[in-house]
Amino acid sequence: MGCPELGQLFLNIGGLFLLSNRLKNVVSQVNTGNLIADIGTDHGYVPIYLIKNSIAKKAIAADISKGSCDKAKTNISLYGLNDKIDVRCGNGLEIIKDSEIIDTIIISGMGGLLTIDVLKSNEKAVKNANQLILQPQRDIEKVRAYLHSINYKIINEE
Numbered sequence: 001m002g003c004p005e006l007g008q009l010f011l012n013i014g015g016l017f018l019l020s021n022r023l024k025n026v027v028s029q030v031n032t033g034n035l036i037a038d039i040g041t042d043h044g045y046v047p048i049y050l051i052k053n054s055i056a057k058k059a060i061a062a063d064i065s066k067g068s069c070d071k072a073k074t075n076i077s078l079y080g081l082n083d084k085i086d087v088r089c090g091n092g093l094e095i096i097k098d099s100e101i102i103d104t105i106i107i108s109g110m111g112g113l114l115t116i117d118v119l120k121s122n123e124k125a126v127k128n129a130n131q132l133i134l135q136p137q138r139d140i141e142k143v144r145a146y147l148h149s150i151n152y153k154i155i156n157e158e
Contacts, residue, residue, distance in 0.1 A: 019049055022135070025158065026108050029133050030055050033103030037062060037125075039092060039118055040110055044072030047085045059085045060102070062095045093122030104131040112139025116146045126150075 019027070027049050030036065037060040038046045047059035061072045069089040076085045088095040096102060102125055107115050115136045119126050126132065132152070136143045147154060 019045060022109070023049075026106060026133055026135055027053075027055070029156065030104050030106070031131050032056075033130065034058060035060070035100065035102055036104040036106060037093070037096060037102045038106045038108075039095075040064075040107060041072050041087075042068045042109075044075045044085065044087065046106060046108070047072075048075060048079055048081060051081055051084050052079065056103070057084070060088055060095065060100075061085050062088045062090060062092075064089070064091050091121060092118035093125045096122050096125040098124070100125070102129045104133060105129045106133045108133070108135040109137060112136035112141075112143045115143050119146070119150075123150075 023046055027046060030050060032055055034057045036047065036050055036056040036058075038044075039062050041047060041061035041063050044061045047056070047061045050056040051059055061069075061076065063069050063072065066089055069087050072085075073087045076082060076087065093105070105126065107118050110118070115134055119132075132147075134143060134147075144154065
């Protein structure tokens with residue numbers, strides 16, 4: 001087992017942890033930008049990584065679960081990133097303000113039908129985003145069909 005690459009090692013309350021291969025794949029797709037939104041953030045690892053590695057200047061870490069929001073807040077505080085990552089507890093993209101333009105929206109680790117529901121929850125935010133990174137865990141063909149129905153082109157699929 002080799003050493004992890006710089007930037008992939010994080011300090012957590014329970015010790016050290018590595019960004020999972022699934023999340024490494026997600027962050028590797030993110031274009032450099034000003035503001036990203038990680039919907040379904042859970043522990044907040046993706047926004048922490050993106051800020052610490054200067055891929056994003058600011059981030060929104062969102063989750064519907066209060067427990068997940070609390071975990072994300074704790075981790076973000078541990079890295080001293082409270083001024084760069086805003087944790088929002090709420091449903092899907094409804095947490096995006098009308099005045100906010102998100103460079104990249106990340107929806108990872110959910111089922112395909114839930115991914116579609118999240119996208120539908122704020123069509124304006126989706127339309128204004130420069131990049132969508134979606135990693136549905138099932139019903140992938142339904143996500144593809146939905147994206148085509150709203151005139152989106154899939155440019156990278158792994």
